[in-house]
Structures are given as C-alpha cells and as structure tokens.
Amino acid sequence: MSTREAMDFDVVVVGGGxxxxxxxxxxxxxxxxxxxxxxxxxxxxxxxxVSGAVIEPRALEELLPDWRDLGSPLKTExxxxxxxxxxxxxxxxxxxxxxxxxHIANHGNYVVSLGEVCRWxxxxxEALGVEIYPGFAASEVLIEQNRVVGVATxxxxxxxxxxxxxxxxxxxxxxxxxxxxxxxxxxxxxxxxMAHYDLRKGVxxxxxxxxIKEVWEIPAANHxxxxxxxxxxxxxxxxxxxxxxxYHFGENLVSYGFVTGLDxxxxxxxxxxxxxxxxxxxxxxxxxxGGRRLIYGxxxxxxxxxxxxxxxxxxxxxxxxxxxGFLNTPKIKGTxxxxxxxxxxxxxxxxxxxxxxxxxxxxxxxxxxxxxxxELKTARNVRPAFxxxxxxxxxxxSGFDAMVxxxxxxxxxxxxxxxxxxxxxxxTSQPISYxxxxxxxxxxxxSSVFLSNxxxxxxxxxxxxLRNAALWKTVNWDVFRAPESRYCPAGVYEVGDEASxxxxxxxxxxxxxxxxxxxxxxxxxxxxxxxxxxxGPNYPGGM
Amino acid sequence: xxxxxxxxxxxxxxxxSGKKTMKILVPVKRVVDYNIKVRPKxxxxxxxxxxxxxxxxxxxxxxxxxxxxxxxxxxxxxxxxVSIGVQQAQDTLRTAMAMGAxxxxxxxxxxxxxxxxxxxxxxxxxxxxxxxxLILGKQAIDDDMNATGQMLAGLLGWPQGTFASxxxxxxxxxxxxxxVDGGTEVVSIALPAIVxxxxxxxxxxxxxxxxxxxxxxKPLETLQASDLGVDTTRRLTVVSVAEPPARKAGVKVGSVExxxxxxxxxxKVI
Numbered sequence: 088m089s090t091r092e093a094m095d096f097d098v099v100v101v102g103g104g105x106x107x108x109x110x111x112x113x114x115x116x117x118x119x120x121x122x123x124x125x126x127x128x129x130x131x132x133x134x135x136x137v138s139g140a141v142i143e144p145r146a147l148e149e150l151l152p153d154w155r156d157l158g159s160p161l162k163t164e165x166x167x168x169x170x171x172x173x174x175x176x177x178x179x180x181x182x183x184x185x186x187x188x189x190h191i192a193n194h195g196n197y198v199v200s201l202g203e204v205c206r207w208x209x210x211x212x213e214a215l216g217v218e219i220y221p222g223f224a225a226s227e228v229l230i231e232q233n234r235v236v237g238v239a240t241x242x243x244x245x246x247x248x249x250x251x252x253x254x255x256x257x258x259x260x261x262x263x264x265x266x267x268x269x270x271x272x273x274x275x276x277x278x279x280x281m282a283h284y285d286l287r288k289g290v291x292x293x294x295x296x297x298x299i300k301e302v303w304e305i306p307a308a309n310h311x312x313x314x315x316x317x318x319x320x321x322x323x324x325x326x327x328x329x330x331x332x333x334y335h336f337g338e339n340l341v342s343y344g345f346v347t348g349l350d351x352x353x354x355x356x357x358x359x360x361x362x363x364x365x366x367x368x369x370x371x372x373x374x375x376x377g378g379r380r381l382i383y384g385x386x387x388x389x390x391x392x393x394x395x396x397x398x399x400x401x402x403x404x405x406x407x408x409x410x411x412g413f414l415n416t417p418k419i420k421g422t423x424x425x426x427x428x429x430x431x432x433x434x435x436x437x438x439x440x441x442x443x444x445x446x447x448x449x450x451x452x453x454x455x456x457x458x459x460x461x462e463l464k465t466a467r468n469v470r471p472a473f474x475x476x477x478x479x480x481x482x483x484x485s486g487f488d489a490m491v492x493x494x495x496x497x498x499x500x501x502x503x504x505x506x507x508x509x510x511x512x513x514x515t516s517q518p519i520s521y522x523x524x525x526x527x528x529x530x531x532x533x534s535s536v537f538l539s540n541x542x543x544x545x546x547x548x549x550x551x552x553l554r555n556a557a558l559w560k561t562v563n564w565d566v567f568r569a570p571e572s573r574y575c576p577a578g579v580y581e582v583g584d585e586a587s588x589x590x591x592x593x594x595x596x597x598x599x600x601x602x603x604x605x606x607x608x609x610x611x612x613x614x615x616x617x618x619x620x621x622x623g624p625n626y627p628g629g630m
Numbered sequence: 631x632x633x634x635x636x637x638x639x640x641x642x643x644x645x646x647s648g649k650k651t652m653k654i655l656v657p658v659k660r661v662v663d664y665n666i667k668v669r670p671k672x673x674x675x676x677x678x679x680x681x682x683x684x685x686x687x688x689x690x691x692x693x694x695x696x697x698x699x700x701x702x703x704x705x706x707x708x709x710x711x712v713s714i715g716v717q718q719a720q721d722t723l724r725t726a727m728a729m730g731a732x733x734x735x736x737x738x739x740x741x742x743x744x745x746x747x748x749x750x751x752x753x754x755x756x757x758x759x760x761x762x763x764l765i766l767g768k769q770a771i772d773d774d775m776n777a778t779g780q781m782l783a784g785l786l787g788w789p790q791g792t793f794a795s796x797x798x799x800x801x802x803x804x805x806x807x808x809x810v811d812g813g814t815e816v817v818s819i820a821l822p823a824i825v826x827x828x829x830x831x832x833x834x835x836x837x838x839x840x841x842x843x844x845x846x847x848k849p850l851e852t853l854q855a856s857d858l859g860v861d862t863t864r865r866l867t868v869v870s871v872a873e874p875p876a877r878k879a880g881v882k883v884g885s886v887e888x889x890x891x892x893x894x895x896x897x898k899v900i
Contacts, residue, residue, distance in 0.1 A: 092840040130663070131683050203681065223839050243836045256838040304672070339672075381669070540683075542665040625665050628681015 091239065092259045096124040096218075098436055099237050099263030101225045101276060103127030104136060105201070105422045106408020107269030108208040109150055110429030110436075115215040118437040123217045124261055126240065128224035128600075130621040132209040133202035135600055137300055137386035137630065138422065139332050139342060140201040141165060141193055141315055145458075146426035151211060160203040163336040165193040166313030171370050172482075173321040178370035187486050190418045190466055193315055198336035200302075201422060202630045224617035228276050229260060230283065234445060235403035237262035238276065243619055246546050265436045265447055266404035269429065272387045273602040275617055277410040284401040291394040292505040293412055294474070296329065297603050299362045299385040299576045300344035301535075302629050305378035310339045317419070318370060322361050324517075325477040327351045328390075328470070329358075331365045332419070333374055340381075340629055341374055348390065349506040349574075349607050350474055353516045357573040360521035363529040367522070375528045382630050383538040385576035385601040390416040391502055393467035399454065402445045405432045415462055417469040417485065427459045465494030471502055510609050513568035532578040536597050540625035541577070543596040543618050550618035551579065551595050551604060554611075559591045562610045571613070574603050599624045652706045652799075654697040655761035656731065657752055658690040658713050660722040661772040670871045677772070677871060686722045689767025691729075693827040695834040696797055697765050698730040705799040708732050710759060714751050715742055720850060728837035728845035735759075739855045739862050742772075747855075747862040749781035754858035756786060761822065763804065768793055768826040779826035789819035793828040 098114055100107045103125055111125050129135035144161060147154050154161070170188065171178040185192045209219055226241035237260060244255035268277045272295065281287055312335050319330035328348030335341055345362035366375060389395070389412035396412050399405055407413075407428045414421030435450035454460050468488050473481030488496060510516075524531045543550075553559060563569055564582070569591070571580035577599045581592040600623045605615035662668055663685040668677045686694075700706040711726035712735040713719040723734035737751050756764070769776035783790035791797070791806030795814065798805040799821075808815045809828045837845070855862050883889045893900045 094840070094843065130665075130685075134683065200681075218843075220839060220842060240839055243838070254833055254835045256836045259839040537667065540663075540665050540667060625663060625683050627666060627683065 091257055093262055094124070094259065096261065096263045097121040097265070097440060098123045099261045099266045100125040100269055101238055101266065102269035102271060102274070102408075102410070103129070103132045103209060103219065103221065104205060104269060104271050104408060104425065105208065106410070106425035106429040107267065108132075108205060108212055108429070109146065109426035110267050110269065110407055110433045111212045111217040112150060112208065112215055113430040113433035114437060115212070115217055117434055118440060119216075121437065121440060124263070125212070125217055125219045126223045126225055126238075126261065127219070127221040128617055128620055129221055129623060130625055131206075131221045132219065133206045133628075134221070134625050135623055136202040136205050136626060137298060137384040138201035139300075139334060139344060139419070140422060141196050141198050141334060141420065142201070142204070143196050143420055143423040146423040146430065150426060150430055157211065158207070160207050161197040161199055163198040163312050165196045165198060165315050167311070168193050168315045169317075171316070171318040173318050173368055173370060175321050176369065178318065178368065186490065188417075189489055190415075191317070198313060198315065198334045198342070200337070200629050202626050203628050204422075206628075222621040224620040225261075225276055226258065226617045228279050228283075229262065233402060235266050235280065235401060237266055241617055241620060245548060245619075247548055249548055252546065264403075264440060267429070267432055267436070268404065268406050268410045269408045270410045272389045272409040273605055273615070274410045275605075275615055277406055280401060280404075280406070281397055284398070286397040286401065286406070288398070290397055291391060291502040293389055293391045293395045294470070294502050295349040295387050295506055295606050296346040296390045297349055297358045297385065297387050297574065297576065297601060298344055298346045299359060300342065300383070300630070301380050302382040303341040303343060303375060303378045303380050304339050305341050305374065307339050309374070309377065311335045312337075316370070318365070318368075319478060319482065321368070322364055323347070323478070324353065325479060327353070327356065328473045328478065328481075329361070331362070331371065333371055337629065341378065343371070343374075346388070348473070349387065349603065350504065350509045352509050352511050353519070354510050354513050354567045354570045355516050355519045355573065357519070357521060359532060359573075359576045363524060364522055366528050372528065380530065380538065382627060383535040384624055384626050384630055385599050387602045387606055388421065389414050390470050392416050392470060393463040394471070394499060394502060396463070398451075400435075400446050400448050400450050405435070405447055405450050407432045413459065413463070415466050417466045418462075424459055424462070427457065428454065431457060431459070468496055468498070468500045471500035474502065475500060506606055507609050507611050510567055510570060512566050532576070536577045536599070539577070539599050540627065541597060541599055541623060542625065543598070543622035545596060547619050549593055549595045550616045551593050551598065552614040552616055554614060558610050558612045560589070562612070563591070563608070564589050567609055571604055571608065574607050576601060576603070580604070651708065652763075653708045653710065653759065653761040654700060654706045654763045654765060655756065655759055656690070656693050656697045656709060656711050656726065656765050657748075657778070658694065658711050658722050658726050659687040659767070659770045660684050660713060660715055660719040661687045661770055664688055664771055670873055674870045674872060676868060684718065684721070686725050687767050687770045687772075689769060689771070689827055689829070691834040692829070692831050693765040693767050694726050694729050694731060695832045696827055698835075699832065700797070700799060701730075706763070710735065710761065712737065712752070712755055714739055714748055714855070716740070720852075723850055724842070724845050725837055727848045727850075728842040729835060730841070733849040734851070736850060736852045737855050737858065738852060743855075743862040744864060744866055745775045745777035745781055746865065747860060748778050749785055750860045751855055751858055751862075752778070752782050753785045754860060763799070763821060763823060763825065765797075765825045765827055768828050779824050783824040786824075788822055788824050790824040790826070791817050791819050792826040794825050795828050795830045797825055797831070
C-alpha cells in the first residue's frame with residue numbers, strides 16, 4: 088500500500104487549459120460548497136498553452152457574462168479576414184468567404200494570446216475558491232474497484248537511473264469524488280483511461296494535426312490589429328491537410344503558425360520546415376519584414392471532430408476539451424468548444440454530487456442538447472473529405488457541404504486510419520528539399536526551441552519511453568528513415584552514427600510537450616509520459 | 631545615512647548570550663524565472679517583464695534552504711522570510727514557506743527598489759525582528775547588483791560572510807567558507823551577522839505539493855515601505871538597456887598557422 092500523502096476533494100481537474108478552468112469555474116458557480124482542485128504540469132498556468140488564437144466568445148459569454156468588466160485579455164476584435172489558396176509563387180484569395188466557408192467567418196471574434204486568457208481565467212477561478220496548483224504533473228490515474236478516484240502527482244527528484252536523489256520528494260494523491268481530465272490533445276492519462284474503460288469502442292480513430300507557432304513583434308507602421316489571414320494549398324502536397332495562419336493582435340504582435348495534418352503520408356515531410364518556408368511566400372513575407380521573432384512553440388491538436396469523440400464519461404469522471412476531441416476543425420477553433428464541454432461536465436458533476444452517482448453520465452445528454460453538438464455535427468464531413476479526396480477536391484466538397492447541404496448531408500464520412508498507419512516507406516516517398524534558414528525570416532530548430540524557454544531538470548528519467556527499443560531500427564530506420572527526426576518540432580529525436588550504426592538519440596530535455604511522437608510513431612512504440620512537474624516550455628504572455 | 635539605532639555589541643549580547651531562540655531572517659526577491667530568455671523593451675528603458683513567469687531568485691532559494699537546514703540541525707529555531715516589492719511577491723513568500731520557512735513578511739513598494747533602499751528596509755525589519763542571522767542570496771539574477779548584503783552589513787554594523795559555500799554555527803559565532811578567487815577562505819564572525827549564499831552552498835529542496843497546501847495557512851504579514859520610514863526614491867538612472875551584439879558565425883581554420891594568424895591579425899588578441 089502506498090504511504091503517499093493524500094488529500095480529498097469533491098472534484099479534481101487535471102489540466103489548466105480553457106476546458107479545465109471553465110469546468111472549475113462552473114463547478115464553483117453551480118455548487119459553491121464543492122471543493123475543487125486543479126493541477127497543471129506547466130510551471131504556471133499558461134506555460135504550456137499554444138493556440139492561434141482567434142476565439143469565439145460564445146462560451147465565455149455564458150460562463151462569465153460580465154467578462155468585459157473583469158479585465159479580460161480579449162482586446163483585439165477581428166477587423167478583416169482573408170483566406171488564400173497558395174501555389175508556389177501566387178496566392179488566390181477565396182472570394183465571398185462568408186458564403187463559401189461560412190463556418191470560418193470571424194465577425195465578433197477576438198484575436199488573443201490563449202495563454203493570457205488562461206492566466207486570467209485562473210484568476211477568476213481562484214477568486215471563486217478553486218485551488219490551483221501549477222508545477223505538478225498528474226502521472227498516475229487512481230482506480231479503485233473500477234472507479235477513478237483521483238490522480239497522483241509524480242515523484243520529484245528521481246535521478247536518471249530511477250533512484251531517489253538528494254532532494255527527492257514523493258508524489259501526492261489528489262483524491263476526488265469525480266475527476267475531470269482536461270489534458271488537451273492526446274493526454275497521457277486520458278490515453279490510459281480510454282484504454283481502461285474502452286471509451287473509443289465504436290467511434291472513428293482520432294486524427295490529429297501538429298500546430299507550430301511563432302510570435303513576432305513587427306514595426307508599428309505595418310501593424311493592422313485584428314487582421315486574420317489563412318492559407319491552404321502550397322507548400323503541402325494534395326494529400327496533406329493543413330495550412331498557415333497569420334493574425335495581427337496586441338501591441339504590434341503577429342501570431343503566425345502552420346498546422347500539418349498528422350495523417351500525412353510522405354515520410355520525408357517535416358512540419359517544421361513547411362512552417363518555416365511558408366513564411367517566404369509572397370502572401371506572408373511582407374508581414375515579417377523589419378520584425379523580430381519573440382516566441383516559438385508547438386502543440387498537437389485533435390482534428391477528428393464529431394465522428395472521433397469517444398464515450399465521455401466513466402465511473403468517477405469525464406473527459407473534457409481536447410482530451411475528448413471537441414475541436415471544430417473546419418472552423419479552426421477549439422477554445423469555445425473546450426470551454427463549453429468543461430461547463431457541461433461541471434453541471435453534470437454538480438448533479439452527480441447531489442445524487443451520489445458513480446458516473447456523471449448526464450454529461451453526454453447535456454452535450455447532445457447543446458449548441459456544441461449541433462456545431463460539431465454540422466461540420467463533421469469537411470475534415471474527412473480532405474483525407475479522402477485530397478486538398479483541391481476536399482475544398483470543393485467543403486464548399487458544397489456548406490452551401491448546398493448546409494451541414495445537413497444525410498451521410499457521414501468516416502476516418503479509416505489512425506495517423507500512425509498512414510506513412511509510406513522512405514523508398515517510395517518523394518524526397519523533399521527544404522530551403523536553408525536565412526536567419527532573418529526563417530530559422531533552424533535549435534534557435535527556435537531556445538525561444539520556447541523549455542527546460543527540464545536534467546537528471547531525471549527520460550519521459551519519452553520506447554516500448555521496444557529494437558523496433559526503432561527495424562521499423563523507424565529501415566522502413567521510414569526516422570520520421571520522428573522530422574516531425575518532432577523541438578529536435579528531440581536525432582539519429583546518431585547514421586553512416587555506420589544508426590541509433591536513436593532522445594534529447595528529452597528539449598521536449599515542448601506537443602505529443603506528436605506519441606501520435607505519429609508508426610509502430611506506436613513511443614510513449615509520452617509526464618516528466619517532472621514544472622518542466623517543459625515556459626511560454627510567456629503573447630503566446 | 632541614518633544613525634545607527636544601537637551599539638551593535640549590546641545588540642549582540644542581548645540576542646545571543648544564553649538564550650534558547652535563534653532566529654534566521656531570509657530576504658527573498660521575486661525575479662523573472664531563470665528559464666526565461668528576456669529581451670529589452672522596444673524603447674530601451676529596461677527589460678520587458680510583462681507576462682513573464684516570475685520565480686524566487688535562485689540564490690535566495692539557496693539562502694532559504696541553508697536556513698532550513700540550520701533549523702533542522704537544531705542550530706536555529708525560527709526561519710522568517712521577507713520580501714520587498716509588489717503584491718505578487720507574496721507568491722514568492724508562499725514558496726519560501728512551502729519550502730519550510732515558519733512565517734513571512736511582505737513589504738510593499740511600487741516598483742523594485744534599488745539595493746540601498748532594500749538594505750534600509752531590511753534594516754528596519756531587523757530592528758523589529760531582532761534576528762541572530764540573515765542569510766541572503768549573494769545577488770539577484772535580474773540586476774546582478776551583488777550589493778544588498780554588504781550594504782545591510784554596513785548599515786547595521788554587523789560582520790559579514792559573503793559568497794558562502796559552507797556555514798556552521800557554534801558558540802555565538804558563524805564559521806563561513808567563502809568562495810574567493812582561486813580557492814576558499816574561511817572566516818569566523820560573531821553573531822548577529824550577515825551571510826550571503828553562493829551557488830555551491832547547497833541544492834535547494836522542492837516545495838512539495840502537501841507543503842504548498844500547508845503554506846497557505848502560515849502567517850504572512852504585510853507592511854508598507856512608507857510605514858517603515860524608508861525613502862525608496864531611486865538614486866540611480868538607467869541610461870539604456872540593449873541586447874548584446876549578435877555573435878558572428880564561426881569559421882573553420884585549416885591549420886594552426888592560420889589560427890595564429892587570425893588570432894593575431896583579425897581578432898588581435900595575441
């Protein structure tokens with residue numbers, strides 16, 4: 088039996104993003120006597136948050152109707168919007184955007200730093216009596232008599248060899264009548280809970296994207312606050328989903344980023360280099376001239392939507408936000424859906440607390456009865472159309488789906504493959520030659536990771552675990568030529584002794600916690616586990 | 631300079647001779663976290679700190695750890711953390727208490743005061759608290775002044791052991807191993823005294839989650855700098871803050887002769 092210290096709460100929330108914070112706030116609103124504890128693996132709230140972000144204030148409006156008077160960081164309203172289809176040298180503006188792609192119309196939305204929004208939400212939560220503990224990673228799900236009864240934080244001060252170091256501190260059990268998993272996309276505990284309760288039974292595989300982002304400061308004369316640009320097409324091939332965003336916001340800041348669908352096939356694709364080279368396209372390049380890059384980060388996101396949402400509840404808790412996959416991909420937004428799912432789960436849990444139910448099952452019916460469900464259902468056929476027919480036909484279908492069917496098509500397109508199954512071998516993949524970084528607009532990986540303020544205590548066990556070390560050589564190297572060295576946006580995976588005796592080098596201290604390796608590794612051989620709490624990136628305000 | 635309130639020797643007698651308590655005061659500063667890469671403000675008046683993660687100055691963590699170890703060894707009975715700055719500095723004090731400090735004092739000021747003002751505020755706190763020992767970080771990682779401990783020793787007329795890599799207390803004296811150029815110097819100083827902590831003094835413990843929870847209930851007293859009668863007006867002017875010049879890319883040299891030639895004629899270092 089464990090001798091760890093333990094503390095009891097009514098509700099334990101794992102993760103301090105928009106879903107977890109909205110859930111915690113809603114809980115204290117509807118059940119003011121409930122004790123709510125929220126833990127976050129980042130060194131502070133917001134430290135691990137990466138998003139575009141243009142957010143729709145719908146859920147916030149419902150959660151905190153007086154948000155405008157509470158000093159919120161939603162300051163830059165969208166003022167103009169353009170969507171481009173790119174070829175290598177030209178950009179074609181999509182005409183009548185609001186008609187062709189009505190789901191992405193951004194009127195009334197705000198360009199924000201989602202990290203700042205989360206820090207502000209955390210202040211609101213604390214004012215309502217939520218106990219928030221950043222710097223502690225939930226590393227273990229506590230299951231007793233087939234009911235989730237909380238989580239345990241990881242031990243601190245364990246050496247690389249797994250022994251207790253001089254400043255060893257044992258983890259702690261945070262026990263809750265209900266536990267809400269709000270870890271974001273591909274949560275490491277969510278993955279265990281899904282497996283234990285078979286929550287994905289009967290739903291489509293989840294499909295993911297990898298978002299890589301930079302924040303720039305540009306000359307005031309070039310700054311157009313509220314301008315929102317998106318692109319698709321070049322530099323990705325027709326079988327790869329993705330595109331770039333560029334938003335002007337805040338004090339002369341520009342948020343730029345690129346999402347690559349992780350169901351990509353060509354093993355030579357490097358999402359990082361796709362992101363870098365898109366900055367040189369004539370549609371984007373002028374926005375960076377005379378500016379300087381301030382921040383870099385990356386995070387995977389769930390793109391499957393409606394068809395890929397698992398069973399949401401289990402005995403003792405629920406999955407919320409992107410842990411469940413509530414992102415609306417065609418809309419390129421997940422914050423309002425994450426928050427709404429957190430709020431609905433909180434209401435279900437408040438009910439369950441009163442009636443002492445084992446499973447807060449009303450969460451599912453609450454989702455079905457809300458705008459969240461309608462929104463995701465309407466958007467459901469767009470993303471799979473791109474997987475099935477490629478970018479050009481997918482875009483055509485998407486226009487048809489929106490304009491003719493209005494999201495009410497009597498069919499549902501399915502996702503057939505998990506992202507780890509889609510890679511083609513190196514021998515049959517078309518090699519890609521990426522331009523060398525120029526040091527002004529495009530940069531190499533090490534100088535980028537530097538700007539994520541990433542740090543891990545060096546002397547700790549490697550948190551990226553290979554289930555079977557021998558598989559790397561026979562699968563990852565021999566067949567696919569180490570795709571992890573290309574998809575990892577932080578340079579964690581490198582091949583040593585390539586010419587003589589290739590072996591995998593894992594620079595775990597560079598990891599920005601994007602979870603891509605856990606998703607895309609062809610043999611599902613890499614397990615992303617939580618490192619010591621407080622480790623990982625330290626994204627500052629503006630991210 | 632303000633007059634000294636009392637003869638230091640009498641203070642020493644009063645505090646140290648034959649008493650059972652032994653109080654250590656540890657000043658801690660809230661600074662930009664050491665993992666964050668800072669950048670100058672666009673107008674060059676300082677470093678951009680908005681939206682950055684703030685933490686306890688790492689040298690102050692070492693100071694807190696040393697005080698706690700002395701208490702755990704039985705050489706001290708109480709550890710009091712004090713911070714000077716904005717309201718959020720209370721988070722830094724909560725961290726000190728989560729590590730194990732018994733209580734904390736926050737002195738509110740509008741902005742981060744200069745070392746002399748800090749030393750004067752600390753002197754006023756010392757007069758209220760009458761500690762036997764102060765352990766400070768040798769310097770803060772934001773301004774790297776390395777001045778507060780020394781100034782405070784001067785204002786109080788107390789002996790000081792700076793850049794400490796080892797501290798032993800016995801018979802009303804502190805034996806302090808100091809990191810000096812090329813080795814270690816050991817000084818023996820009479821208490822009450824000032825010690826400033828260097829990097830190798832210890833490896834600070836983690837503030838564990840249970841202890842962070844308990845620290846929320848420990849006493850934290852808040853004072854205004856003006857209540858202590860200290861003028862915190864700035865005396866120093868920052869002329870400009872700029873990024874260091876970008877490093878030029880390295881070159882590969884073909885031979886030792888070429889290296890020597892480049893060192894002599896291009897770098898002009900030999």
